[in-house]
Amino acid sequence: MAHDENPPGGPPLAVIAASLQRERRRAGLSLAEVARRAGIAKSTLSQLESGTGNPSVETLWALSVTLDVPFAQLVEPPRPRVQVIRAGEGPALAAERADYVTTLLASSPPNTRRDIYLVSAQPGAARESDPHMPGVVEHVVLSTGRALVGIAEDPVELAPGDYVTYPGDVSHVFRALEPDTLAVLVSEHR
């Protein structure tokens, strides 16, 4: 498969409808109250939640602010909470190479979405990772040594105690600059 880009299935009016109602219920608010706070007519909101209609950006934005939900989350379907362990990423993966060892410390239970790795690397070729699924964010705290970490095109040099976060859905890299470089990597996906 190519990169799983935009879900091609037409404008996600149904998704928006579902998201709006779900988030409104979650907030425990009535349709009228949300409409009032967002400054839109409740008739409009009613039609949107029923799947009728095709809101403008302004309207959707007002709702996303009112419901305190990121704009994108209203239109993109809630991420399937599937846990993906790609080939070579599980605990079984000791090391593709001797100079880079990743240990899975805590795997993500079905409902949480977070993996914690301990990365031990030696200087040498960079360890590049292909993009993970969209929405993945990685955090790295360097423990000992020095390393170049981050987006493949523009990594950041880290010293002990330094922290960096970057999107995991683009190519990223981990290149140790000193022997016995140690880092903690937290990967979260929404």
Added chain:
Amino acid sequence: MAHDENPPGGPPLAVIAASLQRERRRAGLSLAEVARRAGIAKSTLSQLESGTGNPSVETLWALSVTLDVPFAQLVEPPRPRVQVIRAGEGPALAAERADYVTTLLASSPPNTRRDIYLVSAQPGAARESDPHMPGVVEHVVLSTGRALVGIAEDPVELAPGDYVTYPGDVSHVFRALEPDTLAVLVSEHR
């Protein structure tokens, strides 16, 4: 900072305008060509790129598919999503004592629930934490030094690279055994 949620600065019409033009240029397509492929009038696209107008979801969706850009990226500004916090920088929490410093690296967005801390501690009195709310789980990876970590009644001694997890809703403790003990602490609650 608290949760940086939706950028509150009004509907991102200007952002959409910029994104549309940027992505269209990137694809090396003319305005008319993009409009044709997306099945919308080029006059509409012209107004959108000029910042005038307030597109409907359907219209924006058609453009996002045509330009092969995730819908969200058109409306959310392409934020430089790589953030670095150098050792010693970042918001230090609970500097009640000089021998224990906690730095919040990544706070939990409203819907996800995970905080990442960098803990820097000196030997001395243990740092006991009262029980947090139920369901909290803490993970600790020791970077440098040695420390006693875990449940207050039965802590575990950690060496560099060691990892421990324990429930956060009972009293727990972090006691450094060597100077300049450094650890990464991930706190998650469901």
Added chain:
DNA sequence: GGAAGTCGTTCGTCAAGGCGAACACATGGA
């Protein structure tokens, strides 16, 4: 030069989104 092509903008028209009021329905007191 000027005819033909493309570029992006602007103008008039039309349909659709958004609005407020009225509506049906359920709850809960007095």
Added chain:
DNA sequence: TCCATGTGTTCGCCTTGACGAACGACTTCC
């Protein structure tokens, strides 16, 4: 019971987004 309050829906009206054609500016080629 009746009235009051709150829910979400449906109805006409009006503003506005989207359309197609015409436009000026620019390049290319004969």
